[in-house]
Amino acid sequence: xxxxxxxxxxxxxxxxxxxxxxxxxxxxxxxxxxxxxxxxxxxxxxxxxxxxxxxxxxxxxxxxxxxxxxxxxxxxxxxxxxxxxxxxxxxxxxxxxxxxxxxxxxxxxxxxxxxxxxxxxxxxxxxxxxxxxxxxxxxxxxxxxxxxxxxxxxxxxxxxxxxxxxxxxxxxxxxxxxxxxxxxxxxxxxxxxxxxxxxxxxxxxxxxxxxxxxxxxxxxxxxxxxxxxxxxxxxxxxxxxxxxxxxxxxxxxxxxxxxxxxxxxxxxxxxxxxxxxxxxxxxxxxxxxxxxxxxxxxxxxxxxxxxxxxxxxxxxxxxxxxxxxxxxxxxxxxxxxxxxxxxxxxxxxxxx
Ligand code: AMP
Ligand code: MG
Numbered sequence: 001x002x003x004x005x006x007x008x009x010x011x012x013x014x015x016x017x018x019x020x021x022x023x024x025x026x027x028x029x030x031x032x033x034x035x036x037x038x039x040x041x042x043x044x045x046x047x048x049x050x051x052x053x054x055x056x057x058x059x060x061x062x063x064x065x066x067x068x069x070x071x072x073x074x075x076x077x078x079x080x081x082x083x084x085x086x087x088x089x090x091x092x093x094x095x096x097x098x099x100x101x102x103x104x105x106x107x108x109x110x111x112x113x114x115x116x117x118x119x120x121x122x123x124x125x126x127x128x129x130x131x132x133x134x135x136x137x138x139x140x141x142x143x144x145x146x147x148x149x150x151x152x153x154x155x156x157x158x159x160x161x162x163x164x165x166x167x168x169x170x171x172x173x174x175x176x177x178x179x180x181x182x183x184x185x186x187x188x189x190x191x192x193x194x195x196x197x198x199x200x201x202x203x204x205x206x207x208x209x210x211x212x213x214x215x216x217x218x219x220x221x222x223x224x225x226x227x228x229x230x231x232x233x234x235x236x237x238x239x240x241x242x243x244x245x246x247x248x249x250x251x252x253x254x255x256x257x258x259x260x261x262x263x264x265x266x267x268x269x270x271x272x273x274x275x276x277x278x279x280x281x282x283x284x285x286x287x288x289x290x291x292x293x294x295x296x297x298x299x300x301x302x303x304x305x306x307x308x309x310x311x312x313x314x315x316x317x318x319x320x321x322x323x324x325x326x327x328x329x330x331x332x333x334x335x336x337x338x339x340x341x342x343x344x345x346x347x348x349x350x351x352x
Contacts, residue, residue: 003165010174015132022137029169032146032160036127036178037098038153039160040143048112057167060149064235065115066142070124071134086210087188093209096126098200102187119189152241152309155180180306196233198336224347240343243315247323247345252352258286260352261324265290278325298331305333
């Protein structure tokens with residue numbers, strides 16, 4: 001398939017530029033587009049054939065449900081059975097924005113879109129191009145991250161082109177996705193709201209808005225969740241974001257971590273291996289050898305989170321065989337960053 005690539009300026013565009021993209025969505029085709037979290041791969045959420053195309057373009061298992069994106073709050077009622085009070089509060093404070101809510105679904109949402117579940121995930125994104133595309137197309141847009149399944153989520157147009165060129169009808173490129181991590185997911189379909197995936201909205205910020213909230217234990221698991229600990233968000237069970245090299249997270253006091261990693265780098269390099277270190281601006285000078293990759297400053301809000309996926313992709317481009325990453329627990333969005341890094345490392349964590 002020939003993929004049309006459309007480059008746009010998110011700060012200065014005319015919605016007429018999105019007419020072809022809207023037509024593709026109405027015709028059941030696929031369009032990748034930027035959002036404020038990561039790039040998404042969109043198709044008509046109410047058309048089961050379009051959802052099937054999304055699964056096949058990504059190589060995604062069909063029991064891993066898609067998030068349905070809307071362009072205004074009034075579109076919500078048609079696709080959900082009820083909107084509980086806690087959801088209304090969250091929508092008022094966080095929409096449009098990087099928050100996905102899980103509702104009981106209405107009959108018009110096909111099971112192909114929800115991976116066979118009776119619930120549906122809904123998000124109202126704030127990115128101007130995402131918003132104009134959804135509104136202009138007039139369709140509900142199912143849009144998982146625009147990467148091949150298992151690869152790190154795409155935060156730049158180049159990542160999407162790398163994974164999906166030739167597999168989708170159109171890719172809209174518009175610089176870096178702002179936050180760089182996928183949306184926070186909160187399930188509001190049960191008795192107590194529950195965080196299923198951490199993201200830009202933290203547990204604390206959700207609690208400030210609705211009071212009590214549970215957190216799915218899988219989200220914060222420091223070791224590989226065992227079979228009894230079944231993830232409530234189906235996607236959380238898959239090995240995600242994994243670079244090709246063997247990745248280890250090293251937890252402990254700053255200088256002990258550096259000492260351990262430097263020892264491993266030395267050892268690996270003497271065996272002729274290419275080794276990388278994922279660190280931060282404050283610690284990067286502690287490492288003298290190997291490919292030293294800083295995610296940015298721990299003190300700048302959101303900076304570490306914004307560079308996680310891009311850095312994981314670069315590991316593959318550089319042909320790195322072993323990767324050692326510091327822990328980023330206490331940083332801004334630390335829970336969300338560590339959730340992604342632990343999964344990327346297959347929960348391979350060393351305490352020093
Ligand atoms: P992605 O769009 O690639 O960021 O992945 C979307 C994720 O949202 C899925 O992998 C699921 O983990 C989660 N999700 C979507 N729909 C539901 C649902 N109905 N119930 C629980 N989790 C969901
Ligand atoms: Mg994804």
